[in-house]
Amino acid sequence: MLARFSRALLVAAGLAGLGGTAMAQSAPPVKIGFSIAKTGLFAAAAPSQLTAYELWRDQVNAKGGLDVGGTKRRIEFVQYDDQSDPSQAVRIYEKLANDDKVDLLLAPWGTPHHFALAGVLERLKFPMVGNSAASSQLRDIKPGYIWFPTSAIPDRMATELATMMKGQGVKTAAVTGVQLPFSIEIRKFLMPALEKAGIKVVVSQEYPPDAKDLTAVLTQVRNAKPDAILSLSYPNDSVGFMTQAKELGVSAPFQFVLVGPTIDFFPKMFGPAADGLITIGHWSPHQKAWPRAKPFFDAYVAKFNARPDYLDTALAYMSCEILEQAVAKSGLDREKLRAAIAGGTFDTINGPVKFDGVQNAITPTAFLQIQKGEFHLVWPKTVATSDFQPRK
Amino acid sequence: MIRRTAWMWVGLALAMAALPQLGGDYLIGLGITLLMWIALAESWIVLSGMTGYVSFGHAVFYGLGAYVMVVCWNNLPGWAGFLGAGLAAGLFALAIGYPVLRVRGPYFVILTYGLAELVKFLIINTEAALGKFGRLVFGAPPLATLYYLMLGLATLAVLIAWTVRRSRLGLGLAAIREDETAAENAGVPVARLKLIAFALSAAIPGMVGAVMALRSSYFEPLQAFSPTVSFNIVAMAVIGGGDDAPGPILGALFLVLLSELLWAHLPEVYMIILGLLVIGFVLFAPEGLHGRLQRLRRP
Numbered sequence: 212m213l214a215r216f217s218r219a220l221l222v223a224a225g226l227a228g229l230g231g232t233a234m235a236q237s238a239p240p241v242k243i244g245f246s247i248a249k250t251g252l253f254a255a256a257a258p259s260q261l262t263a264y265e266l267w268r269d270q271v272n273a274k275g276g277l278d279v280g281g282t283k284r285r286i287e288f289v290q291y292d293d294q295s296d297p298s299q300a301v302r303i304y305e306k307l308a309n310d311d312k313v314d315l316l317l318a319p320w321g322t323p324h325h326f327a328l329a330g331v332l333e334r335l336k337f338p339m340v341g342n343s344a345a346s347s348q349l350r351d352i353k354p355g356y357i358w359f360p361t362s363a364i365p366d367r368m369a370t371e372l373a374t375m376m377k378g379q380g381v382k383t384a385a386v387t388g389v390q391l392p393f394s395i396e397i398r399k400f401l402m403p404a405l406e407k408a409g410i411k412v413v414v415s416q417e418y419p420p421d422a423k424d425l426t427a428v429l430t431q432v433r434n435a436k437p438d439a440i441l442s443l444s445y446p447n448d449s450v451g452f453m454t455q456a457k458e459l460g461v462s463a464p465f466q467f468v469l470v471g472p473t474i475d476f477f478p479k480m481f482g483p484a485a486d487g488l489i490t491i492g493h494w495s496p497h498q499k500a501w502p503r504a505k506p507f508f509d510a511y512v513a514k515f516n517a518r519p520d521y522l523d524t525a526l527a528y529m530s531c532e533i534l535e536q537a538v539a540k541s542g543l544d545r546e547k548l549r550a551a552i553a554g555g556t557f558d559t560i561n562g563p564v565k566f567d568g569v570q571n572a573i574t575p576t577a578f579l580q581i582q583k584g585e586f587h588l589v590w591p592k593t594v595a596t597s598d599f600q601p602r603k
Numbered sequence: 604m605i606r607r608t609a610w611m612w613v614g615l616a617l618a619m620a621a622l623p624q625l626g627g628d629y630l631i632g633l634g635i636t637l638l639m640w641i642a643l644a645e646s647w648i649v650l651s652g653m654t655g656y657v658s659f660g661h662a663v664f665y666g667l668g669a670y671v672m673v674v675c676w677n678n679l680p681g682w683a684g685f686l687g688a689g690l691a692a693g694l695f696a697l698a699i700g701y702p703v704l705r706v707r708g709p710y711f712v713i714l715t716y717g718l719a720e721l722v723k724f725l726i727i728n729t730e731a732a733l734g735k736f737g738r739l740v741f742g743a744p745p746l747a748t749l750y751y752l753m754l755g756l757a758t759l760a761v762l763i764a765w766t767v768r769r770s771r772l773g774l775g776l777a778a779i780r781e782d783e784t785a786a787e788n789a790g791v792p793v794a795r796l797k798l799i800a801f802a803l804s805a806a807i808p809g810m811v812g813a814v815m816a817l818r819s820s821y822f823e824p825l826q827a828f829s830p831t832v833s834f835n836i837v838a839m840a841v842i843g844g845g846d847d848a849p850g851p852i853l854g855a856l857f858l859v860l861l862s863e864l865l866w867a868h869l870p871e872v873y874m875i876i877l878g879l880l881v882i883g884f885v886l887f888a889p890e891g892l893h894g895r896l897q898r899l900r901r902p
Contacts, residue, residue: 250874252825292866297826298819302636305628326739326821334746335628348739390727392737392823399734417731419724420825 238282241543243268244289244307245317246324251295255446257320259474259520260343263527264288264317266514267535277535280542289313297327304328308335314543318342318530320523322392325349325357332356338549340533342526346396354568358552360529360561362574363491363522365393369400371576372441372467373408375590379599381439381465385414385432387452388443389422394469397443413437418448425451429461439465446471453481464601465489467578473521478584485581487602492579494525494561495588497596503532503560521579521586529559562594612761619754623747631746635818637859638750638757642811643832644839644851645760649767650804651837652846654797655780656704659712660719661836664692664805666828668812670726673738673822681744685752685813692809693802700801704794707783716833723828730824737823740816752814760807765848767803776800777846838877842884844891853892 245264248257268286276283289311293300300319307313316332316339318325325344329352332339338356347366349359376384384405388394398417405412413435416428425448432440440463442452449471456462471477472490496508507528511519519525533552541551556565556573565572578590580599587597622634643661651657668688675684703714730737743749767773775796778786787793816822835858843854858877865873888895 251831294831294866296829296831297821297823298815301819302629302632305632309627309629323737323821323823323826326737327819329739330741330743330820346737348737351739351741353741390724390731391825395731395734419727 238276238279238284240285240287241277241279241315242287242289242311242313243315243317244304244311244313246291246293246300246303246307246319248295248320249292253295253321256523259523260318260320260527262511262515263519263524264531266511267528267531269514270510271535278539280539293319293324295321297323300324301327301331304331304337305335308337315534315538315548317534318344318527322346325359326352329353329357336549337545338552340530340552342530343523345393347400349569352569354553356549357569358533358566358571359569360533360559360564360571360574361526362493362571362576364570364576365396366400367576368491369397369404371590372401372578373404373410375578375599376405376410376439376465377408379465379601381410383411383413383435383437384439384441385435385437385463386412386441386443387414387416387418387425387428387432388441388469389445389448390417390419391445394443394445397469401441401443410439420445420448422448423451425455426459429455429459432456433459433461437463439463439467441467443469444471445469446474446477449477450480453484457484462602466602470522472581473523473579473586475517475520478581482584486583487600488581489589489599490579490581492521492525492586493574493577493588493594494521495579495586495596497585497587498562498594500594501560501562503558507560525560529561529564532559533557533564616754616758620751623750628746631750633859633863635746635750635753635814637855638753639811639815640835640839640855640859641852642753642757642760643808643836644843644855645757645764645848646804646807647836647840648804648846648851649764650800652840652850653767653773653776653780654800656707656797657712657837658715658804659833659837660715660717661804661808662828662830662832663715663719663722664696664808665812665815665832666719666723666726666824667695668692668809669816669822669827670812670824671809672813672816673740676740676817677742685810688813689806689810692812693806696802696805697798700798701794704797704801716830719828719830719833723824726824726828737821740820740822743817743820746818749814749818753811756807756810756814761848761852763803763807764851767800768847772796772799780846838881840891841881842891844884844888844893844895847893850891850893853896857892 247261248254268288271277272285276285289307291303293303316337318339318341320343322344325341333356341357341359344359345361345363347364388398414431418428444452449468466487467489469491472485472488473492478485496504498504536557537548537551537555541547553566556563561574563573575591575594577588577594579586580589582597582600588595589597589599623631647658647661671688671691672684675687706714775791778791779793779797783793839854839858840851842857843850862873884891
């Protein structure tokens, strides 16, 4: 009798215990999946995106979780290495959706991966806000389940850059560049844009992605004495370009370097020699009109003890903000979420963002300049945080 | 015995054929990857396993096929791009085979690798001159269709490897591997046989590349001609072992499953293990998985 009673008591206590834990845990976590290039060609570039995701997750979880149509749920990441291979990314996203049954998706790093995923997302009917992808080809993608918050689209950049150079009185330019998709695409649009702006191209050179010695190219540039030097380079050869240009004494009042300067190590590595460089980027923490910009910058520096990449980290964080605000409205239903992303206006660290088809319809195509180690927007005037200063 | 083994392979092929009916997209995707490596490694052994001419540049045929497919896509019917890819890869092998197959040993290894890199940069330059920068493929066929195409290619590659090994051609190739000069003196038409083997081992990788271009719906030369493709093929053939059809199947199955188990959480470890495995097999089990299994069966 006593035994039976105590057993009943135990069961009751057990049930109470279960109830207690269930209540404490409240809603189950939200699973968010993505692939990231931990190995391979893009392994050096991809962390700038992962840090943005991690910062966002920690900030949201610190606030009690992601607002899913009114309920707060903690964020949990499901991530895999895609080995910098787009076909691997395709398989991973299929796995994330069908096998891991994640609730939401974030983007992988790089244009090829985004493009390879467009068809998969369409098939899965699973919306994803992209980030680190830029190509005029993205307009060919059928609008539906993928969006691109970037405004650094090659054809628009080419026109804007040429206009900006003309405004600075540039008459002659040297264009050097690496043979990678993004730089090739920019060159294609840049050459006619320069001609239209009345700027004469005095040197035009391309080199393969693994080129180490740019001396021959740079000697030509030095001998031509152009008003502007445009280096359509990627992080590796941007460093090579800077180092060797310094050794050979190659410089111009207007100097543009495509990809690399916005990464934290770059201004640290070159110090005053990087001052006055122009690069692509549409975000700066100094823009007062975007109230979320500076707090994001400060939180990032506090967490990682390094500055965010002004291009990719900012874009990655924007894609998280857009997702967060859309999910708060729509919940996790994929069709409702798709409609919320396609139709909404979002408050991001880069100001308001709204999509027209697959593209960001608000953020202007802009350029950054390094001024005393700080990144300032200098073009266009509507978002500029400082005036252009010629290189000394 | 032989009949029982044959039935086993037929059963395996039928099981693979039923997979799209049973599994979701993820399983079909995994199946495509597995079949792709089987097709590539089987094609590779027709040249390298049988003649001993180790190709470290088979990615060139894969990439070329992918390129032909994306160029033809939307301009020609799909099957034309598919067959064109195989034809282009085979013809390319014939064209370069005559000079390339004159060098042996390490020189051939380096030459094939260099050739793959050369073609990669030629295509990057051509695309740059055309103002192209990677090509998107719209309206690719559904996953199951690509799966059956790949299954067809893998089966064909296995049959070719199996048949060649048991034919006069295979005997000639084995003679070349053992002693090319002696074979030539004995009247084996070495130059012709090597060329045929080279073209045979190139055509299917070309078509595999074409299917994979549709699978990832994006073509970019750096990815399509990636040396990793060549390395993986060699690793699978070495680990699977031998110069006969079952070897690469075992090698591909083993490595694809291993990478599937590891890439989820230990991607860096996968590459380390792959390196150790290749070294281990070359040193301690040069006959590969297939050879080991056969020895176990016949002590």
